[in-house]
Amino acid sequence: MQALVIAAHGSHLNPDASDPTYAHADTIRETGAFDEVREAFWKEEPHFREVIRTLESDEVFVVPLFISEGYFTEQVIPRELRLEEWDPDRWESDGTSASQATLEAEDVGKTIHYCGPVGTHDAMTDVIVQRAETATENPDVGEGFGLSVVGHGTDRNENSAKAIKYHSDRIAERDRFDEVKALFMDEEPEVDDVTDYFESDDIVVVPLFIADGYHTQEDIPEDMGLTEDYRLGWDVPADVDGHRIWYTGAVGTEDLLADVLLERAADAGADIGDAREAVRELAASVAGTGADSGPERGSGRGGLDA
Amino acid sequence: MTVAADDLEALLDRASSGVALDGLRIDETDDGYNLEAGENRWPGLDEAALGRALESSDEYVTNWRYWQETVGGEGTARRAFLRWCERAPLADAEDQADAEATVDAPLGVPERYDALRDGIDREWGQLSITARFVDIDNPDGERVYDLWHVDDADSDLADLEVYDEPRDAREIATHDDDGRYRPLKTAPTLPAGWAFTGLSGDDLVDAVGFFYPATIANWHRERQGALDVDHWLETAERQTGIYDVIDELPREAVEWMTEACCVDSQCLRRREWEYEEGDDLDADGGDGPFPCREPCSLVIAAARKWAILESEEERTYELELTTSELNQLEELIDAVAEGRVDEIREADVNDGANRYRARYLRAKRFGEEGLEATKVDD
Numbered sequence: 001m002q003a004l005v006i007a008a009h010g011s012h013l014n015p016d017a018s019d020p021t022y023a024h025a026d027t028i029r030e031t032g033a034f035d036e037v038r039e040a041f042w043k044e045e046p047h048f049r050e051v052i053r054t055l056e057s058d059e060v061f062v063v064p065l066f067i068s069e070g071y072f073t074e075q076v077i078p079r080e081l082r083l084e085e086w087d088p089d090r091w092e093s094d095g096t097s098a099s100q101a102t103l104e105a106e107d108v109g110k111t112i113h114y115c116g117p118v119g120t121h122d123a124m125t126d127v128i129v130q131r132a133e134t135a136t137e138n139p140d141v142g143e144g145f146g147l148s149v150v151g152h153g154t155d156r157n158e159n160s161a162k163a164i165k166y167h168s169d170r171i172a173e174r175d176r177f178d179e180v181k182a183l184f185m186d187e188e189p190e191v192d193d194v195t196d197y198f199e200s201d202d203i204v205v206v207p208l209f210i211a212d213g214y215h216t217q218e219d220i221p222e223d224m225g226l227t228e229d230y231r232l233g234w235d236v237p238a239d240v241d242g243h244r245i246w247y248t249g250a251v252g253t254e255d256l257l258a259d260v261l262l263e264r265a266a267d268a269g270a271d272i273g274d275a276r277e278a279v280r281e282l283a284a285s286v287a288g289t290g291a292d293s294g295p296e297r298g299s300g301r302g303g304l305d306a
Numbered sequence: 307m308t309v310a311a312d313d314l315e316a317l318l319d320r321a322s323s324g325v326a327l328d329g330l331r332i333d334e335t336d337d338g339y340n341l342e343a344g345e346n347r348w349p350g351l352d353e354a355a356l357g358r359a360l361e362s363s364d365e366y367v368t369n370w371r372y373w374q375e376t377v378g379g380e381g382t383a384r385r386a387f388l389r390w391c392e393r394a395p396l397a398d399a400e401d402q403a404d405a406e407a408t409v410d411a412p413l414g415v416p417e418r419y420d421a422l423r424d425g426i427d428r429e430w431g432q433l434s435i436t437a438r439f440v441d442i443d444n445p446d447g448e449r450v451y452d453l454w455h456v457d458d459a460d461s462d463l464a465d466l467e468v469y470d471e472p473r474d475a476r477e478i479a480t481h482d483d484d485g486r487y488r489p490l491k492t493a494p495t496l497p498a499g500w501a502f503t504g505l506s507g508d509d510l511v512d513a514v515g516f517f518y519p520a521t522i523a524n525w526h527r528e529r530q531g532a533l534d535v536d537h538w539l540e541t542a543e544r545q546t547g548i549y550d551v552i553d554e555l556p557r558e559a560v561e562w563m564t565e566a567c568c569v570d571s572q573c574l575r576r577r578e579w580e581y582e583e584g585d586d587l588d589a590d591g592g593d594g595p596f597p598c599r600e601p602c603s604l605v606i607a608a609a610r611k612w613a614i615l616e617s618e619e620e621r622t623y624e625l626e627l628t629t630s631e632l633n634q635l636e637e638l639i640d641a642v643a644e645g646r647v648d649e650i651r652e653a654d655v656n657d658g659a660n661r662y663r664a665r666y667l668r669a670k671r672f673g674e675e676g677l678e679a680t681k682v683d684d
Contacts, residue, residue, distance in 0.1 A: 012489040012604060015480050022476060043603050045491045046519035050599075053523040054515060056382050075546060107534055 003036035003057035004028060004265055007048060007077050008065040008210065010041030017211045018044055020252045021065055027258035027282065033275035034061075034265075042072070048080035052105045052112070060105070060112050061265040065252070067119030067151070067208055068163040069098050082106045083114060095159040096120040096166045100268035113268035119163045119208060121267075123260045125170045130256045130283065132177075132204040135236065135248040146179040146200035147171060150191050150207040150220060153184030161187065164208055177204075185219065192223045195241040202237065202244045210252035217249060255283040313371045313447075314357055320374070321356070327373060328394065328415050330366040332356070344415065365419045368447025376448065377507050383526035387514070388507045391451065392418055392426045392437040396529065422449065427459075430595060431518055431574040432496045434459050435510065451510040455498035466501040472509045475502075475516035484648075490604050492518055492574045492594070521575070521596035528578075528597045536600035539582040545606065552609040557581060559616050560609075564589040566643075567605055568598070625679035627671070634658035634667060 006025050011017035021039050029037045040051035052060060062081065064073045069091070078086035083103040090101035098116030105112050118124060132147055133139050149171070151164030161184060168182035178200050183191040194203060205224065207216045218230040226234035226245055237244035251257070259279045266272045317325065317332070321339060325332040331342040337350040343363035351359060360367050373394075379385040386396055395412040413421060423445065425438040436452040439445040458466060469475075482488050482495040502513055514522060527533045536544075538560055542553035555563070564587050568577040575598035577591035591598075601609070627635075637658030641647050650657050657663070671677060 012607060013487070015487045022473075026473060041603075043607075044489065045602075046515075047603055050520035050523070053527070054383075054520050056379065056384065071547060079544065079546075 001035040001057035002059040002061065002270055003038065003055045004034040004261070004270070005038050005040050005051055005055075005060060005062045006065050006261060007040050007051075007062055007081075008042075009072070010044035011213075012043050014213055017213055020211050020250070020257065023253070023255075024065070024258040024261055027255065027279055028261060028275070031262075031272075031275035031278045033262065033272040034270070042076065042080075048077055049082075052081060052108050052110060055110070058110050059270075060110050061115060061268055061270045062112055063115045063261050063264040064117040065210055065261070066117040067210060067252075068157070068159045069093055069095055069117060069120060070157040070159045073098070073117050078103075078114060081112065081114070083112060086114070090114075091116060095162040100264075102268075113265070113270070115264040115268050118257060118260045118264060119210075120166065121260050121264055122170070123263045124208075124257075125167045127254050127256045127260060128167055128206050128208070128251055129171060129174075129176070131206045131248070131251045131254050132246075134254065135204050135206070135246045136202075141204065142176040143178065144200060144202060145177050146181065146198040146203040147177040148181045148183050148191070148194060148197070148203060148205045150183050150185070150205055152209070152215065153187035155187065167208065185215065185223070190223075191220060194224050194245065195243045198243065200243070202246065204246040206251050207249065209250040212250045212253060221247065256280070259283065313367050314360055316375060317360060317367060317370060318353065318357070325370065327370050328366070330363070330370050330415075365415050368445070369415050369419070372447040372449060383523045384508070384511045386526050386529065387511060387522045388437075388449075391428050391435050391510075392422060392449065393428075394418060419445065425452070429456055430514060431492060431521070432456050432494060433514065433517060435514075440504075449507065450504045451507065452501065452503045453505060453510060453513055454501040455496060457498040458501065461498075463501060463503070466499055469500060469502050470504065470509075472502070472505070472513035472516060475513045479517050490573060490602070492521070492596075493572065494570070494574055518574075518596065524599055525596045533578065533597055533599055535578050535597075537579045537582045538587075538601060541579070541600045541606070542609070549606055549610055551613045552606060554617070555609055555613045556616055559612055561587055561589060563605065563609060563612060567608065568592070570594065573598070621681055622683040623679040624682045625671075625677065631667060631671070634663060638664060 006021055008018065008021040010021070018039070018041065021041070025037050025039050028034065036055050036057050038046070038051055038054060040046050040048050042048060046054055062077070064077055066072050074088040082105050084106045085103050086101065091098035093116065098120060100113050100115045103112050103114055104110070128149055132141050132145070136145075149164050149168045152160060153164070154160050164182045164184070168180050171177065172180040179198055181189070181197045183189050183194060183197065185191060189197060191205070194205060207220055209216050221227050221230050221234050224245060224247070225240045226238040226247060234247070236248060237246045256279070259276055262272050262276050262279060266276070321332045322334050324334070329342070329344045333340045339351045339353070339356045341348040341351055341356060341359050343366040346363065348355070348359045377385055377388055389396055393413045418426070422437060422439050423442050425436040428435045428437070432455055434454050434456045437449055438452070440448045440450050454466065478500050479488060479491055479496060481497070483497045488495055496517065505513060511522060524533060539553065542555070545552055560581055564577065567573065568589065568591070570592040573592070574594040575592070575596055576594040578597045579600050580586045641650065641659030647659060650660050652661070654660050655663055
């Protein structure tokens with residue numbers, strides 16, 4: 001038997017923070033690729049600390065639903081899962097190249113394949129592009145468009161920006177969009193000045209965040225000038241300084257993210273059969289109907305509490 | 307009730323390696339099969355005679371079939387929980403004789419079969435679980451489970467929202483009756499008005515897991531004497547980042563914290579962790595069926611706040627209050643702490659926590675900076 005654990009942050013204050021975790025877990029449950037699929041959280045239940053013991057499987061694939069390698073993926077999650085032999089060097093990563101490490105969970109004696117976060121997997125690049133497609137409701141979006149991948153950025157963790165730049169570079173290499181730019185909330189270049197960085201009239205802005213909350217639904221739309229007040233909502237596209245900004249919030253809510261979770265587990269040796277194809281078909285059909293696009297207007301204040 | 311041909315076939319297949327469950331026992335010897343079914347014993351049977359004897363022990367056969375073939379999972383928490391649901395003997399019950407004596411005694415197969423026709427009810431926190439036969443008139447051993455809120459035990463099913471997908475439990479458990487988010491799944495604020503009916507054993511375990519995550523696993527470990535408790539100090543010392551400070555919370559404040567957070571009125575888990583090994587906290591751990599094996603993330607987050615607040619020095623203040631106003635402060639704090647604020651009637655000015663009483667006190671005693679108090683120990 002094999003199990004998949006999706007390890008996410010969750011929130012004590014905002015129930016929406018765990019929505020993407022549940023949605024992607026359910027998608028993977030439907031594929032039947034794993035005998036057990038379990039959500040686990042830092043701030044909700046089951047806690048990282050308790051999750052492994054709820055499983056009957058001996059082979060457990062843990063995929064962090066986090067954007068970057070850093071404090072949570074390198075310290076908190078392995079510690080709370082009781083992976084005593086863990087050391088960040090086991091990933092042999094430069095900050096965006098973590099794949100997996102096989103360890104023993106000391107409290108239960110199960111084999112844990114501890115995977116790198118979804119945010120730095122190569123397949124995440126496709127999810128960002130798919131987000132641009134759903135935001136514009138155009139599966140061929142690219143020509144005449146600029147694309148901005150937006151991250152939090154922080155001086156405390158250099159890996160935070162690395163993931164954003166990594167995917168921006170990969171998308172730029174594809175020559176699909178006229179321009180591609182990595183922008184940040186808390187470091188230069190800043191998303192506040194998004195229109196300064198593009199010549200294209202149309203700019204798709206994709207925030208590389210897992211869940212919608214304070215940053216993606218309040219800070220970023222206001223900072224970019226999409227709206228005076230997030231509670232009033234904004235148009236998609238919204239006119240800003242003579243550009244059209246296509247913005248729909250966190251990329252983590254994109255259906256194709258379930259595929260990245262599967263790829264992480266498969267890279268670590270999970271037998272997932274044709275589950276990826278099933279998920280990709282599902283995500284493509286959702287994208288084709290334009291579902292899930294458009295902002296949630298007047299959504300309440302959210303955000304992950306620290 | 308009859309024994310299905312494939313039940314017998316499955317049992318005969320297993321007989322050579324020995325069968326022992328709930329009073330049914332088959333051993334293969336040089337003299338043929340020895341069969342035990344409850345009080346009855348048949349030694350030295352050939353295969354045909356074994357088949358006939360099993361035909362007359364149909365309850366034991368279908369019971370065996372359900373547990374070994376449908377449920378399976380020998381040694382798992384899932385199996386133990388489902389057996390607990392119908393008051394079947396638990397494999398690890400010997401070690402827990404004392405604990406077992408305080409709950410309903412386990413039932414043998416005939417008694418259980420009688421009871422499963424009517425349904426066997428169990429409570430798990432605020433959940434009420436009924437185990438029953440799929441086919442009550444002609445039971446073939448297959449069980450299903452109904453799940454609802456204990457407050458709905460007497461409700462008509464037609465008055466409840468009926469679900470059959472365990473994942474729907476996540477939605478039900480997300481908000482309380484007032485629409486507020488429930489970050490603590492074991493808070494005694496689960497809303498009523500819903501029911502899951504006819505769940506399989508696996509689906510029941512999933513649904514309970516969505517309502518009360520990890521409670522079955524920790525209950526099972528506790529029954530086996532393998533609950534690994536992490537006491538306050540070791541949990542606090544393990545923390546890093548912004549929670550690094552919580553191990554500085556004074557021993558006394560940890561007492562106040564458990565009294566505030568870890569009692570039955572606030573959480574249905576039974577606190578098994580203490581200050582540290584051999585140093586118990588005074589607050590009672592509660593009576594919940596499932597153990598709490600270490601401080602939860604809400605306690606950790608609150609402890610951080612208290613660790614910061616407790617690092618402040620105490621001061622002496624002087625402020626003018628009538629005796630009734632001092633009493634009113636107590637009533638206000640008590641009303642908030644007990645979650646009583648919403649119950650206070652608009653015009654009940656006899657209650658110190660009445661909104662108009664509070665607004666009057668504020669109008670009278672608050673200046674521009676809030677409460678007018680003077681520090682007197684500088």
